[in-house]
Amino acid sequence: MEKLEGKVWKFRDSIDTDVIIAGRYLRTFSLDDLASHVMEAEDPNFAENVDEGDIIVAGWNFGCGSSREQAPVALKHAGVSAIIAKSFARIFYRNAINIGLPVITADVTAEKGDEICIDLEKGVILNKSTGSEFKIQPFDNFMLEILSDGGLVKHYLKVKESQ
Template sequence: MENIEGKAWKFRDCIDTDVIIAGRYLRTFNPQDLADHVMEAEDPEFAQKVDKGDIIVGGWNFGCGSSREQAPVAIKAAGVSVIIAKSFARIFYRNAINIGLPVITADIEVDEGDILEVNITDGIIKNKTTNTEYEIQPLDPTMLEILECGGVVNQYIQEKGGK
């Protein structure tokens, strides 16, 4: 995978799926409608401020709460290219990978607005603002393959020859 570069958006520990996308917005399956309200409970203007390619940096237990698949869908549809957090709720982590949204477990020091460059294949995160580099555990080859295909459904379709 290519390097991912974007502006960091920093969030606290225990960001749950209700904070990522409130239950009142789950009546739609349209990813853009979800993206319009992503992280609204934490930052009401986040959906308007986030740019395509930006990076969320969370604390411990990112994505805890319910197993709603709409949470990573809303984040990805908003343009976020990768989520880095100290730890993830297991179901959120897997849901993110399944839809093609990279998630990286790492404890890094950033300020909101720092420019980060992430190489998930080699396991390197560079904070270009502070000129700091972090070595991280590269993702498992199976997960990398899912991400490169754009998610598990796309991987399945490609394996079956586009049928």
């Protein structure tokens, strides 16, 4: 997996799945509809201003609340390439990995609009706007393969097809 680079969207502690995508939007099967409402409770302009490759930096307990799978799906479909937070709700973390959305547990100093670069293989996050570098646990090859393949199911199908 190559390096991930994008601008930062900064969010607070305890962003729950209802903040990520409100329950009233869960009746749709359209990923475009879900993505158009992602994070609107926290930042009404997020969906229209997020760019492909942007990165969320958040505090503690990101993705808490209900276990709705649509939360990481909506973020990924909106263009978010990774989420860095001090901690994640366990089920959100698993759901994100399952769809190929990198989630990184780290305490990173960054502000909205900063440009950052993440090297999952080397275990380094660089805030290009400030020059600050942060060490993280490098992702192992198996996890990198899952993420590169677009998630757990796609990875499984790729492995099964090659046998």
